[in-house]
Amino acid sequence: MKKIEHIGIAVSDLKKANDLYTKLFGEPPYKSESVASEGVTTSFFKSGPNKIELLEATNPESPIAKFIAKRGEGIHHIAFAVDDIYAEISRMKSEGFIVLNEIPKKGADNKWVAFLHPKTTQGVLIELCQDIE
Ligand code: ZN
Numbered sequence: 001m002k003k004i005e006h007i008g009i010a011v012s013d014l015k016k017a018n019d020l021y022t023k024l025f026g027e028p029p030y031k032s033e034s035v036a037s038e039g040v041t042t043s044f045f046k047s048g049p050n051k052i053e054l055l056e057a058t059n060p061e062s063p064i065a066k067f068i069a070k071r072g073e074g075i076h077h078i079a080f081a082v083d084d085i086y087a088e089i090s091r092m093k094s095e096g097f098i099v100l101n102e103i104p105k106k107g108a109d110n111k112w113v114a115f116l117h118p119k120t121t122q123g124v125l126i127e128l129c130q131d132i133e
Pocket of ligand 1 (some may be wrong): 006127
């Protein structure tokens with residue numbers, strides 16, 4: 001894994017969260033995007049070299065809606081950039097991690113993504129992501 005690519009934060013009201021993070025960073029989000037397959041709308045903010053992804057559920061079945069119902073708003077996942085997501089997925093599996101989707105999915109911000117089950121990562125949802133060339 002190369003570096004932390006972004007930190008994902010679950011919010012219940014994206015508009016309100018956008019206002020708050022715009023105040024925090026002094027700049028509006030550089031990107032907003034819906035990912036229909038995941039049932040989320042996202043906003044991305046830059047803080048120096050780092051990125052924050054805000055995620056709002058678009059329907060009650062969305063993983064974000066379920067997360068908020070169970071744990072409230074807050075940090076949802078940490079994403080790590082990888083060069084070869086298929087190689088990392090098999091490496092993770094051989095190390096005993098449960099990979100939630102062994103076939104990478106198309107995520108927000110032009111990335112292939114795969115998630116590790118939090119029960120195998122001591123409670124932290126980890127996202128692997130690779131730029132789509
Ligand atoms: Zn993410």
